[in-house]
Amino acid sequence: MKVEAEIVAVGNEILLGDILDTNSHWLCGQLTGMGIAVRRVCQVEDDPDVIAEVVRSALRRGVDIVITTGGLGPTMDDVTLEALAQALDRELYIHPVALEWVKEKYEELAAKGYVDSPSMTSTREKMARLPSGADPLRNEVGAAPAVLVECDGRIVVSLPGVPEELKDIFMRSVHPALAALTKGGTYLEWRATIDCGDESVLAPLLAAVNEEWPGVYIKSRARRFGPDVKFLVTLSAVGDERSRVESLLKSAWQDLQETLAKEGIGVLDITRG
Secondary structure, eight states, X not given: OOEEEEEEEEOHHHHTTSSOOHHHHHHHHHHHHTTEEEEEEEEEOSOHHHHHHHHHHHHHTTOSEEEEESOOSSSTTOOHHHHHHHHHTOOEEEOHHHHHHHHHHHHHHHHTTSSSOOOOOHHHHGGGEXXXXXXXXXXXXXXXXEEEEEETTEEEEEEOSSHHHHHXXXXXXXXXXXXXXXXXXXXXXXXXXXXXXXXXXXXXXXXXXXXXXTTSEEEEEOSOOSTTOOEEEEEEEEESOHHHHHHHXXXXXXXXXXXXXXXTOOXXXXXXX
């Protein structure tokens, strides 16, 4: 069974062009590598109604995983958990474990002199207010816990927007949970450099092979025109067993080589991974 995901990047600073959303790019690579198909990535403002509707829409489309990034901190515009509770029709409450983690973090920061006081203010306490039924995920790098909620067999994860925090939590806590969901799915990608500088010539050949092997995604890439341009062509596939995915790619690749050779187009190199 193919596992599908959508990513929602939250933050006015993204939409204003103040920062680049590298989190979504990184998550796409991680999810794809696990055999999870990312169907949509969207960027939204810090508005709980907007965030809630986007999460609800993703769930209505039937995806298995929804990941939000950003909006978990102590400021008034950190509204992702409020929106998540709204989307899932659940109440917000102070989660005792999350609250203890936030307390420990500020005690640690105060001891190092990074903050003036370890006291639990209302803004700090806000980071421990989770939707009912949600599990907090410990944030070893920052202060705000991440959140994982199971909903009718699907998973919704809210991660902080700071890349270092997001990556640490994902690898330690989210990756194992999703790996259990995918049951060890395999994603493989082969990359070849093709001795052809005209994508309009290459495109119909790739399309013909893709039609014969619909389980393989074939894509050509070039950054510019020019007589010295060589195209990178990728073939990728996902499946439950590595041996089957490798066999599928091998067959499609053989077909592609033969198709290119008939048109006098050579292959300069190939990387299998």
